[in-house]
Amino acid sequence: MTTEPTILIVDDEAAIRDMIGVALDTAGFNSMEAESALEAHVNIVDKRPDLVLLDWMLPGGSGIELARRLKREELTADIPIIMLTAKTSEDNKVQGLDVGVDDYVTKPFSPRELIARIKAVLRRSTGNLRDKPIRVFDLELDPASHRVTIEEKAVDMGPTEYRLLNFFMTHPEKVFSRDHIQDQVWGANVYLEERTVDVHIGRLRKALTSASNPGINYAGLIQTVRGAGYRFSTKPE
Amino acid sequence: MTTEPTILIVDDEAAIRDMIGVALDTAGFNSMEAESALEAHVNIVDKRPDLVLLDWMLPGGSGIELARRLKREELTADIPIIMLTAKTSEDNKVQGLDVGVDDYVTKPFSPRELIARIKAVLRRSTGNLRDKPIRVFDLELDPASHRVTIEEKAVDMGPTEYRLLNFFMTHPEKVFSRDHIQDQVWGANVYLEERTVDVHIGRLRKALTSASNPGINYAGLIQTVRGAGYRFSTKPE
DNA sequence: CCTACGCTTTACAGTCATTTAAAACAATCA
DNA sequence: TGATTGTTTTAAATGACTGTAAAGCGTAGG
Known part of the structure; x- marks a missing residue:
């Protein structure tokens, strides 16, 4: 399955990093931390997080500098950045410092707001590319509409x-x-009874069968390979 | 809820923002202001204005950058942009239009001219995209009259x-x-309880049901996709 | 032809997502 | 202001999905 997005927290205050880290954990994200722009840059290049939470007021070479650098370099340009800033009114000199940051949150912020904004930004950056439908004979799976059809007729099945x-x-x-x-299908580090897979295979076959016309039985596409596992194949066994 | 169109003014000079703001007010528009590209971007995503007046010469040269970004992202691509530019040289026109900007006005401009162009752009964009009624079977939604009908009979529902x-x-x-x-539907970064969406889906279905004739139930067009969300589809589930 | 093994099927109870209803809250308008 | 209308939150009810265990089948190898 899709692994949880990883978020890099860049802030010089450990307390804030921790606070945010906890919030992210409970919201189901992975998090990493960095306390300086330098450390952050190394981390970003190495680990390629899905999003960076960047404190505006980093000591020395400020956070803005880092943001600018990230957005300039092709390798990192498409990693979304959310800036954490102290106070709105003071930072109205913000103007010239525009770097193509994706959003910003002013401190103090509620974890809830932060999470909401992170999700919104992630959705914007990744959500746009959706896959094309896959078709085998008259069986079609369309990710955009999240629908499976046989000869244009919907097939009913669980997630x-x-x-x-x-x-x-x-x-x-x-x-x-x-x-x-x-x-x-379930994701790594999920332990299941082996037979569970069989059960779901069974359910999938049943769903396909009950939607198939007499003629072709689409359940046959999912083939049992005794002693090895399963295979999806258009060739008969 | 026939609200006046909301226009976002993006310029780093407060004097210019005020001037334009007054002009818009007297012309019957709502206006919002932003003085940096960053602030503007956040405002646009959050509030979804009907049109953006964007200064070309924002510090950091980020006006163009912002325009490009807005037009690239699906969420904001259909919000019309009018560029404000000091320069008159042909290059700028070409560049700006390249980015997908809908019109541009060169400074200095008369409020009157600005208003005229805004209206023209709004007319064009709402005319093209939003004004035509959408019809599915006998269910029709007409943005112009802000009305939903089933078999020509009004369907009662909230905004x-x-x-x-x-x-x-x-x-x-x-x-x-x-x-x-x-x-x-609500705008990004308006954080709501997830269930709120369900409730409104429920109400929409109810509204459609109580206006449907026995025969077709239009509520069925709004389909629940368990574990994924909702879908509007003419095909049965 | 029997046995053992691997796969399939069924049944079930727990869990989780969605719906529904109702109450709390806001905004709007006379 | 109070009445009306619309929105959000909450909680309980419903119903679908899931994983497990156990029984049922079929097949390969003796």
């Missing part, structure tokens, strides 16, 4: 079966062990 | 439900998460 089918259709003609399927 | 339906009808056949819907 897990949808992810499962999505995984198979994007990786056709290959066998996958149950473990591998677990990692991809 | 929020109207915006919601408008959003759905202009983005059919796609799933949207609750967060995404919030961004589009």
Whole structure:
């Protein structure tokens, strides 16, 4: 599954970093910390976080400088930045310091607001690219509408079966062990009984069957490979 | 809720902002101000003005940059922009229009000219995009009269439900998460309880149902996609 | 032909997402 | 101001989905 976004917190005060870190954790993000612009830059280049929370008032070479640098360099230009600033009114000299930052939050801020803004920015930066529909014969999976159809007629299935089918259709003609399927569909570090995968395979097949016309049975596309796992294949077994 | 259009003025000189602000007020527009590209961007995303007056020569040369960014991002791409520029040279015109700006006005300008151009741009953009009624079967939403009808008979609903339906009808056949819907219908960074969206969906469905004839239930067009969000679709679930 | 193993199916109880209803809160208008 | 209308929050009810365990099948290998 999609791993949680990683957020880099850049602030010189440990207390603030911690506070934010906790807020991010509870909201389900991964977080990293840096206390100087230099450290931050290294971290960003190395780890490529999904978003940077950057304190405006870093000692020495200020946060703005870092932001400008990040936005100028191609490698890092598309990593969204949210600035943390002290007070609105004072910082009205902010003007010339415009660097293409994606949003800013003024301290003090509520964790809730911060989280909301982070999510909004992430949504804006990543949400735009959605995949094209995948089609096999008359079976189509369309991520944009989050819908599976057979001959244009909707196939009813649960979220897990949808992810499962999505995984198979994007990786056709290959066998996958149950473990591998677990990692991809449920996410790593989720422990499940092995049989659980079978059960969901079963459910997916049932969904496909009950939506298939007599003629082709789309459940047959999901093939059992005895002793190895499962395979999505257009070729008959 | 036939509010006057809201115009965002982006200029670093307070005197100019005030001058324009007065002109807009007397012409019957609402106005907001921002003095930096950063502030402007945040305002635009949060408040979604109907038009942006953008100074070309913002410190840091970021006016153009902002325009480009706004036009690139889906969320803001259809907000018209009028550039304010001191220079008259042809280059600027070409460049500005390249970025996708809708019009430009060279300083110094008369308030009268500015108003005229604003109206022209608004007419054009609302005329092209927002003014035409959208129809699905016998359900029609007409932005011009701000009215929803089923088989020519008015459907009664609140403003929020109207915006919601408008959003759905202009983005059919796609799933949207609750967060995404919030961004589009309420404005980004308005943080609401997630369930609020559900409640309004519920009310919209109710409104559609009680206006539907036995036969078609238009509430069915708004489909719940469990674990993903909602979708407006003409295809049955 | 029997057994053992691996896969499939079913049933179920717990959990989680969505809906619904109602109350609290805001804004608007006379 | 009080009445009206619309919005948000909250909590409880509903219903769908999930993972597990156990029973049922089929098949390969003896």
